Amino acid sequence: MNIKRTNLRIIPMLFLGLVYSCSPTVKVTTDYDHAANFGEYRTFAVYDLKAQEGQVNQLNVDRVTKAIRNEMLAKGFTESDNPDLKVNAVSILKNKTSMSANTDFYGYGGMYRPYGYWGGGAMMGGANTTFNTYDYVDGSLVIDIVSTKTQKLIWQGIGNAEIDSKPDNPEEFINSSIKKILAGFPPGTEKK
Numbered sequence: 001m002n003i004k005r006t007n008l009r010i011i012p013m014l015f016l017g018l019v020y021s022c023s024p025t026v027k028v029t030t031d032y033d034h035a036a037n038f039g040e041y042r043t044f045a046v047y048d049l050k051a052q053e054g055q056v057n058q059l060n061v062d063r064v065t066k067a068i069r070n071e072m073l074a075k076g077f078t079e080s081d082n083p084d085l086k087v088n089a090v091s092i093l094k095n096k097t098s099m100s101a102n103t104d105f106y107g108y109g110g111m112y113r114p115y116g117y118w119g120g121g122a123m124m125g126g127a128n129t130t131f132n133t134y135d136y137v138d139g140s141l142v143i144d145i146v147s148t149k150t151q152k153l154i155w156q157g158i159g160n161a162e163i164d165s166k167p168d169n170p171e172e173f174i175n176s177s178i179k180k181i182l183a184g185f186p187p188g189t190e191k192k
Contacts, residue, residue, distance in 0.1 A: 025161060026177045030184040032155040036147065038186035043080035044072050044145075046087045063171050064089050067178040068143065075185070085145050085154075092140040103129045139163050143181055157181040 046068050068087055069079065077085070138160070145155040159181040167173035 026159045026180050027161070028157060028159050028181050028184070030155070030157045030181075030187075032187050033152070036154040038154075038188075041084040041147070041186070042078060043083040044077045044085040044087055045080060045083040046072075046089075048088050060170060060174065063174045064091075064141070064178065067175045068182070070175075071178055071182045075182075083148055086148055088144045088146070090142045090144070092142065094138045096138050097133055099131060099133045101129055101131050141177065141181065143178070145185065155185055155187070157184060 046065050068089060072087065073079065139162075140158055140160045143157045143159075144153055146152065147154050159177050161177070
């Protein structure tokens with residue numbers, strides 16, 4: 001009996017945790033140069049991160065820079081003025097509108113019986129269609145990693161999210177998004 005009471009107390013807490021932890025879901029795609037030897041790269045520098053006017057404020061540019069730096073350091077790379085890799089991030093924000101339609105049928109309809117059609121008719125019922133629209137921002141963060149030796153792109157990660165409101169904690173959202181994007185760098189190190 002005590003076990004059942006404990007479980008019943010946990011369920012509302014789990015539900016509240018899910019409701020309050022909802023933030024935009026980041027979908028990640030990555031691509032890389034399969035011929036690159038990622039084992040030879042040891043150092044990096046974050047470069048060319050700029051606030052795009054009207055797109056990303058300087059606070060978020062600084063948060064992105066810091067999160068990338070922290071992730072690269074956590075992966076064992078060393079920051080350097082003469083790096084093996086240059087890391088760049090570009091944000092792309094697009095205002096979009098989504099539309100949905102919902103149709104409710106009402107009234108009396110007939111029923112088909114094995115011995116014929118019974119009751120109701122087409123004129124006795126109806127339908128009401130409601131159209132709903134909402135505005136959101138389609139946001140993408142593209143992280144490019146370039147070999148300084150060849151000046152070629154060797155890895156790219158793209159995180160995309162539908163953002164319908166400002167995250168409660170932008171720093172936490174940016175940190176977790178960059179961690180998710182860079183999870184596949186270097187290739188072969190993803191946690192299964």
